[in-house]
Amino acid sequence: MLVNHQIPGRIRFTPGSAAALEAATRALEAAPALRGQALDITYSPRTRRALLLLRADEALTALAVDILLAQAQPPAPDPGLPALAEDACCQPAVCRRTPPGAECLLPGVCQADRQRGALEHPVLIIARKVANFYLRRLFMPMWLRPWWLAWQVAPLLLGGLRSLARGRLDVAVLDAAAIGSSLALRDFNTAGTIFLLLDISETLEEWTREKSRGNIAAMLRGEDRPAWVLRQGQPVRIPAGELQAGDLVIVKSGLAIPVDGVVADGTAMVNQSSMTGEPLAVRKAVGHEVLAGTVVEEGDLTILAEGVGDHTRLAQIAQVITESESMRAEVHSQAVRMADRIVPFSFILAGLVFAVTRNVRQAAAVLLADYSCAIKLSTPLAVRAAILEAARRGVLVKGGKHLEALARADAIILDKTGTLTQARPSVVDVCPVGDYSREYILRHAACLEEHFPHPVAEAVVRKAEEEGLDHRERHAEVEYILAHGISSTLDGQRVLLGSRHFVHEDEGVDLDPAEESIRRCAASGHTALYMAIGGQLAGVICIEDPIHPDAPRFMRRLENMGLSRIIMLTGDGEASARRVAEELGIKEYRAGVLPTDKTAIVDELRAAGLTVAMVGDGINDSAALTRADVGVSMKHGADIAREACDVLLTTPRLDGLLDTMAIARRAMRRIRRNYGFIVGSNTLFIALGVAGLISPALLALLHNAGTVLTCAHSMRPVLPRH
Template identity: 65%
Template sequence: MNIVRSIPGRIRFESESEQAVLYIQEYLQKVVGDDLGEIEFSYSQRSGRGLALFSPCPNLTARVLEAMGAAMAEPPVPELPTCRTAAPGDEMACTLPALGSALYEAETIENPFWIVAKKVLNFYMTRLFMPATIRPYWTVFSVSPLIFEGVRSLFQRQLNVAVLDAAAIGSALAMRDFNTAGTIHLLLDISETLEDWTREKSRSDLASLFRGDGKPVWVLRKGEEVQTPQENLVSGDLVIVRSGARIPVDGVVADGTAMVNQASMTGEPLSVKRGPGKEVYAGTVVEEGKIIILSEGVGDETRFAKIAQVIADSENMKADIHGQAVKLADKIVPYSFLLSGVIFAVTRNWMQAAAVLMADYSCAIKLATPLAVRSAMLESAHCGALIKGGKFIEQLAQVDAIVLDKTGTLTKASPEVVDICPVNGYTREFILRNAACMEEHFPHPVADAVVRKADEEGFNHDEKHAEVEYILAHGIATTLDGQRMILGSRHFVHEDEGIDLDEAEAQISRCSESGLSTLYMAVGGKLAGVIALQDPLRESAYRFIRRLENMGMKRIIMLTGDGEATARNVAAELDIQEYYAQVLPDEKTDLVDSLREEGYTVAMVGDGINDSAALSRADVGVSMKHGADIAQEACDVMLTSERLDSLMDAMSLSKMVMRRIKRNYRFIVGSNTLFIGLGVAGIISPAMLAFLHNSGTVLTCAHSMRPMLPEQ
């Protein structure tokens, strides 16, 4: 256990269990005694953090910290074996896992081994106990759907794989080889079952990253708290959410105050205060307190549900190589019939002619490719990179230029306000309070840092201004007491708005030379102050850049809206040779376009609203977990964890799956050519030929489904 942060009357700490928190509470009462007064403890098992609230007296705070330190030095208390069920008024109920952490279990999907085993067992047990006189009729009945499918394709003037499968089964029936016809049907069924299983498993697992728990929720109806299933919620319901519970709707707080952890939405690990009039979102978690939410978005209308819908629709975005495989499979069919006809014309042997139909190339090619692509998508999701469609796997494998937005990508996405420099008679409190009031409308790491700083210093930043306007890539603007108030980049404040920065040039230079980022606030056409922020680099950023180089990336480019000095310092620390400072959205898009015109396959990594256009224009757009909604919507790959290595895993997977598909092609062509040769030569019978061919197809499908990345 350790102290995270303390201010007078409020101490946040980390703890391993609820019982340990109870032990600390008892210890404080024993040591500090009556001087302590009323103290309120709360604890979230999901985040592993607790909060102590008491009288805001500095001397008392020091005594509480000392006593807590002594309590934490005691031997750890065993974990509670269970925790109680949430109920009205229960403020210490068990918490739910974070929605964006992929801890939710996917719906139960049967193991494919048992699915195949049951099909094989059912096939042979049916044959074993069925009278011999009935078996041929049963076989004809079982394979008839495949024959009808082939006939339907012929009537539609299509000579495709369905026609070839029907011809192979029809040839076996014509030779009264019912065992071979049944075996072909069984193995085709197994291959398609494996494909269906992989499709459903990938959809289920990908969607589980954003699916809620489905538990009943508490709502206020006629002044009484009642439970209702989540699917029964409607817009306008007053939803009650207590400590530890996940918020099930998008809406506005109507009553109460709570600390809400928005890690699943923004990636920010620290909770934010939400009271009446503040917006909250489905998938975030109430760490402390109780709020009543006027629901505005429920069910499929929540932001998380819309992301889940994108996942469900990802099957429509097939890889180009997948489409090529289907086309290739269908193109091979006429040649199979032609070869069969030539062999019959030469040998006048139906058995040898049928051999070509029994072992074709198209079936395995058509099945193995989508299986490999879907398996890679599923494996990538488990590694923290959600790929929205198969075609982006193919493009990821070809990426040779990457453009990286600095803030939130190479940095930790948890900046801190380290300095506030007021000018022109404004106070530090005025700048911080009003900046927080404006920024809280936009869930972005920089905005969260300003809001968090105001909360830590106890500044009330309730809205007293007009509606806040977001100005793309520049900043935000509003009106306060009839004066225009703006907050944003140097380019926005100085060049676009014409605000004189000379009075703060010394502070600006000091911040820039120290590698700090700066926000500028102006009121009524005059500079009010400068906010300096420090956003530390991710520990993995340097290794990430080196791994990109080792992968053979030809161009690695860093973009930032910060000034030249800050950009230069970061680039030097990461040893990035190519970077651009004070970049605007259209310049990001122009850079991506120019790289593509030069022949590069470009990946763009960003998280902000101002990155969305470039994400859409890149061959592969990558958004971070904490990215803005529009960035997550525009991207092709979304990192669901904070690991930059997740992108490397996705790129490695993409390269490996393309190699696997090519190996599958070689195996399919080689093995089936051998089988056809043996059949035409009369060395093996059509029944054995069909068995070898279809077994090879099943093995190829199983190989396509195998994991590619080594266990970590």
């Protein structure tokens, strides 16, 4: 146990381990003099330090320090709560649903659960349906077959009648007419074939829909990690799927909250930006509401569960995203409209054939081989299959319309920091000005920056920790100014920390005293972070932002995609932007841009008739992400950017975006090929049927078999290979 620093009412210390922190907490709570003092202890996984808050009394603070120092030899870890904050694999002794001796496939995900959740192979589904249909007919009395078939097709007939009653002449009416005419002509084989193949087509569509829903929902919710609950006063580790309303759920620092509920015990700082968009963690104490999917940054909570599983707000959001009907591709909507518009022409053509031939069977042939069914089924299947294929490549596409926009994109805007450069910058130099020392600048910059989850802030804090500098929190409340920097008060003087635009242009701080340091930093292509105290420049921190290792290959592939415009944007200075652009061969870039500039550039490109994809990961990119035709964000990006985007890269691979663009383009080509096949094949089938060269049963079989093949072609990217 190490006490880093103390002031009355505030102690920052390094516990060394989770067990030591728990022992110290128990010792503090048990001290008679500290009882009733509403102790508040929070822990930061990033700095591995804890902060104790109590009444601002020197005697009580000294007592608390003595208690902490007495915990230098912490007791052995509590066996009842092993590695609570770690991703240990679930064991049969704890997770009863894992068979004895079976290896856990993923942390907290039992093998039995995964087996139950697997979807049956579509070929097996089709084979089972065909076998059931014909085996039933084979062993069924002849007199019963027509009645059994009528019972089977009744829902289709009723669906057609309901559409007619609403004044609609759509695909449902056409299907009902084809089956009804076959029944009227006592051609039960044809009616049965139509019903079976329509059922198979819809089954393939449902299989693809459920497969994509399952994959996307799993990506949104993350791994089904085990949860800890209090049972008879003791912590018990259970699969998250077994959580029930009324459970007391324990959530330690650094872990996501798995339920919606109310805090029953403890105090913690909770990052709920994934749900509310707030960039900063908020304090949660007894009686406060918490939501699943938010993260405990510091502290521990015991939560009374109210909403679990599919009844949490997170699950509802996931359901909205996976139900992409409201975001379906325009090509999907066009297919639905086209399919319904074709239906009247099928009836008109059937009437003309009957008027010429006076042959009911030849007229019915037109109804048996229509264009609508295949068009309406195959197009959404192709879109869903493409979304699922992208998910397998680590890219989450939040709707069909975004996939189509990505396929049409002919201009792309790339934010430099965190996209083309690594999300882990580092401090390479600290240049003090005047009477300030290097240690003073770095120490107080880290003290300010540790409040914000930003890559540059983390770089400053990490550098201070590497040099063993203690960040005494003597400053007042810290204010974060979007895309500019930080403002606070230290020893009665205003402190600024941020960009040149913020410190010099907005606040009027003279940068001449550090001209040589700034010039050297710019010449090296580094980013400068300026610190001013009392209106005077105090120091400059040089930040190196290394280029992402995948960026060179990514740019070469991007250039080969045939895009009209590729633009890099950055809020950094000209020298830093030029260095990255030259190294990656980017011809068009803009430096020193603000969030409003980014949205203006997006609007400018769209006004020129281009379909724009915007790639960014910061809070200051969120407005441009929503304004672009398709917004793309990175997994490591700010929560608000991940919420605002249309496409989310869930792995560090930049190539995932290009893979998804290629998948989207292939899907659109597949849809166009489907149109050609549907029109050509069904025109041929109708001609053969009208000419009397094939029987109605064979015509129905060929038409519906063609529909199934078209659906299978649409699903080909996601069909199991074995």
